[in-house]
Amino acid sequence: MALSVNTNMGAMVALQNLNATNMELGQTQNRINTGKKVSNAKDNGAIWAIAQGQRATSGALNAVKDSLNRGSSAIDVAIAGGESVSDLLLQMKEKALAASDTSLDSASRTAMNEDFKALRDQITKAVANADFNGVNLIKTGASAIAALANADGSSKLTVSPEVMALGGSVVTVATTGTIGTVTTAAAMITTVTNSIANVSASLARLGTKAKAYEMHNTFIGKLQDSLDAGIGNLVDADLAKESAKLQALQTKQQLGVQALSIANQTPQTIMSLFRG
Structure with missing residues (x-):
């Protein structure tokens, strides 16, 4: 993959994955808060x-x-x-x-x-x-x-x-x-x-x-x-299952933040190519 200061594909992918994790985490937290897996028409x-x-x-x-x-x-x-x-x-x-x-x-x-x-x-x-x-x-x-x-x-x-x-x-x-x-x-x-x-x-x-x-x-x-x-x-939500899922998603969220942080460091690699 070509190195570019305009487009950071790694950061884009990491951000998409992090957003997906955050959305799933929000759904899980809502299920735990309400005790329901279907609390409104939008859920199902x-x-x-x-x-x-x-x-x-x-x-x-x-x-x-x-x-x-x-x-x-x-x-x-x-x-x-x-x-x-x-x-x-x-x-x-x-x-x-x-x-x-x-x-x-x-x-x-x-x-x-x-x-x-x-x-x-x-x-x-x-x-x-x-x-x-x-x-x-x-x-x-x-x-x-x-x-x-x-x-x-x-x-x-x-x-x-x-x-x-x-x-x-x-x-x-x-x-x-x-x-x-x-x-x-x-x-x-x-x-x-x-x-x-x-x-x-x-x-x-x-x-x-x-x-x-x-x-x-x-x-x-x-x-x-x-x-x-x-x-x-x-x-009704299975709270034992949702609790276990919450732990996994929180871990996944932390990893996603780290992956995004690493991807954002790519432009610094380009800068090193111009140092004498």
């Missing part, structure tokens, strides 16, 4: 786009879990209210059975009837108070709830109401039902017994739905964890 557009799509899905699953949690809470409150209704009905049956005894005196029958009416009215209070965030699945006029089941909202888990108000198809005891006479007491035994069976069936259905919500919520949590792990596989 295709991988970044895939990761963003999966992040959107993972984020949407947070809304699904919130919806399922609200639904679960509403069902749990409805079950608690229904169990109270069932307990009250058991006590009402006991009172009705006792009041059907023909040997009972008038004062005792009156006292039992008052207890029965108090229990009856307590059912109305229990049903009215079984409310969570404006949702009551056991009151008259209750609407079904539908929790989100997937990330795009195309699937839902629906729970139908189980109305347990007095005088309905489940609790057939009338709002004015009494056991003031032997005849009404005897009839009330059958009515309350049927109501107990109906409430038990309603609670069983609510319990099945509650279990379904819990199982689906667990699945959504596992699905979200899998998505997050998949995103990590796509974009």
Whole structure:
């Protein structure tokens, strides 16, 4: 290679190599700082786009879990209210059975009837108070709830109401039902017994739905964890590998600086040719 004071090819090559090393070193340092091998679209557009799509899905699953949690809470409150209704009905049956005894005196029958009416009215209070965030699945006029089941909202888990108000198809005891006479007491035994069976069936259905919500919520949590792990596989840097690479590049950078320094000394060799 010809010696020239205008063009120093050795220095040019050394500088190009040093710049390439510095660029690679910068990329490695960025990966170590961010913990990601793909931190933006410029690093790898295709991988970044895939990761963003999966992040959107993972984020949407947070809304699904919130919806399922609200639904679960509403069902749990409805079950608690229904169990109270069932307990009250058991006590009402006991009172009705006792009041059907023909040997009972008038004062005792009156006292039992008052207890029965108090229990009856307590059912109305229990049903009215079984409310969570404006949702009551056991009151008259209750609407079904539908929790989100997937990330795009195309699937839902629906729970139908189980109305347990007095005088309905489940609790057939009338709002004015009494056991003031032997005849009404005897009839009330059958009515309350049927109501107990109906409430038990309603609670069983609510319990099945509650279990379904819990199982689906667990699945959504596992699905979200899998998505997050998949995103990590796509974009996360191997820090052990990057650390080793950083050491090598730092050494390479030092050698590149020395090579450039040596190449820059070439013009001094030309000067020695003109010394006498």
